[in-house]
Amino acid sequence: MTNTSDLSRLMSIAAVERDCGLPKDTLRVWERRYGFPNPLRDRHDERLYPAEQVATLRLLRRLVEAGHRPGKVVGRSDEELSVLLRQVGVPARQIIGAEARQVLKLLGAYDAAGLREVLNALLMRAGLGAFAAEIGPGLAEAVGAAWSRGEIEIHQEHLFTEQFTTVLRSAINAAQGAGLPRRRPRVLFSTFPQEPHALGLLMAEAMFTLEGCLGISLGVQTPIPEIAAAARAHEADILALSFSSMIPALQAIAGLTELRALVPETVEIWAGGACPGLRPKAGFLVFRELSAIAPAVGDWRSRAAVARSS
Amino acid sequence: MTNTSDLSRLMSIAAVERDCGLPKDTLRVWERRYGFPNPLRDRHDERLYPAEQVATLRLLRRLVEAGHRPGKVVGRSDEELSVLLRQVGVPARQIIGAEARQVLKLLGAYDAAGLREVLNALLMRAGLGAFAAEIGPGLAEAVGAAWSRGEIEIHQEHLFTEQFTTVLRSAINAAQGAGLPRRRPRVLFSTFPQEPHALGLLMAEAMFTLEGCLGISLGVQTPIPEIAAAARAHEADILALSFSSMIPALQAIAGLTELRALVPETVEIWAGGACPGLRPKAGFLVFRELSAIAPAVGDWRSRAAVARSS
DNA sequence: GAGGCGTATTTGTCCAGGACAAATTGACGG
């Protein structure tokens, strides 16, 4: 007989917030309004979430992000939620289907070395540009979807991220070392404090590197005033910010607006990533596709040349 | 005349949490207990923090992180806080004093390319082993201390981390590709969910790689049951966990004990990092120095050989 | 039927003030 609330599988509200990306206040108010989640309590009345409920919360987060209203979906069974999810996440990039299947197969076999080889082979075949702009996002999406369908475990997603990062970073290094002399624009890369994902940032860095830009990465999770300070210090021309669905679109826009006010008008702000509701606004550009970076750098250089000659 | 509460320089509690890294609950309870911060209120009684108070909060966070008690420092003037800040962080490793000064100078000049060159030169001069085991920790400590003293900004610390990671990861790749054939032990690397720092993990990976081990990294912040699942799936011989002072020693020990119960006795658990109170216990080893890894791998192989022949 | 606009509903975030566990300090004895 299986104990449904196995002690080792209970999580505190802080752990659930970390794990699911749902703020504590939201977890509590959902419980109050919709009756779910319905955590156990320890002797001091603190919430203890069973692993099954945490899994359901992850599904809910994806659905809400995709546009469903919490009032309509919170409280439904996992089966119903899965049905809804399947209707939402129609895989957009069928092109890389074969590669994705191969990667998922290797992840299923826990074959780290094989995975690295395949990624390197893909890089060689497609070139750095297509690898970062097309294959990378496609594979990341496929792996994320497989995880949300329960086909792979978190540690397998971690493994993929780690191997992909390694391969891509090596390629960027190689491209920086050899090849074109580096010239402007000078681009500063980072993410906002709520955004811990480095993959999107790295893929963007690859695209800029291919265009011969001067790139400086601050890594992930830099406070906004610090990004502004770094922009001034490094005399950056462009701030490149990467977003995933980890961060609500509104917070992203608020952050970008705050950042806009902190740096001179001459510094451009380019935002990109898989953040559904992120729309361009006065003061910053939004890139839906990594492939749009290359022409945009060309445009920037034309503008810069005009400005210089005038 | 300067308006001390200029409207454009007021921040909501959520914004302060993001920028200072102090949770909302902590901001409220400091206000209640110590009378600081002392934010204005909008018409709906929501806190609005003036920029000056936010700056002071940043100083306070540094001091608290360096070991000062909030009750002793919250409420003091900026001048007093600055004096205290200058006293923290006496560099322990004087050996790498010259290198650290050079790195800090480059950070001060925002010279990313120069920094990369210096790190590469250090790597070549010292070799991967000494670079990862001695120079890396020494530089990281010096940079962290400089931040505590307010000599550099967070974005400069990020820049250092990013450049160091790049250099070290390239070196690990090179060492893996060429050189010895890989053989056991098979080592799985990760950190606990509360631990986002990747540098220690990477330095450990370098040490194991030099010994010719089969290394698999899951990256940072893997849930404990997932680490256990990955250990079984990959048939790992050793789980290598990295800790910083980010994580309280007791939580680390609790996590290690939990992990111990989830994996077979034959899998060893090796913990390391700059976590002050972390003591070895039955079931796992604790490494104070990265240089202790090499001999420990040798011991493991001897033990494995004995076990096999018996 | 498509599109703009004002109103109703939903939803996330904030507040206060109390409580207590976890972490740290300090006192005490070996």
Place this chain on the structure above:
DNA sequence: CCGTCAATTTGTCCTGGACAAATACGCCTC
């Protein structure tokens, strides 16, 4: 000098109420 236990400090969690911002809905016009 070091380990153990009690006192204190500190961070996190709790409840339940409130409301603004976001979203959906009804209505009107073209």
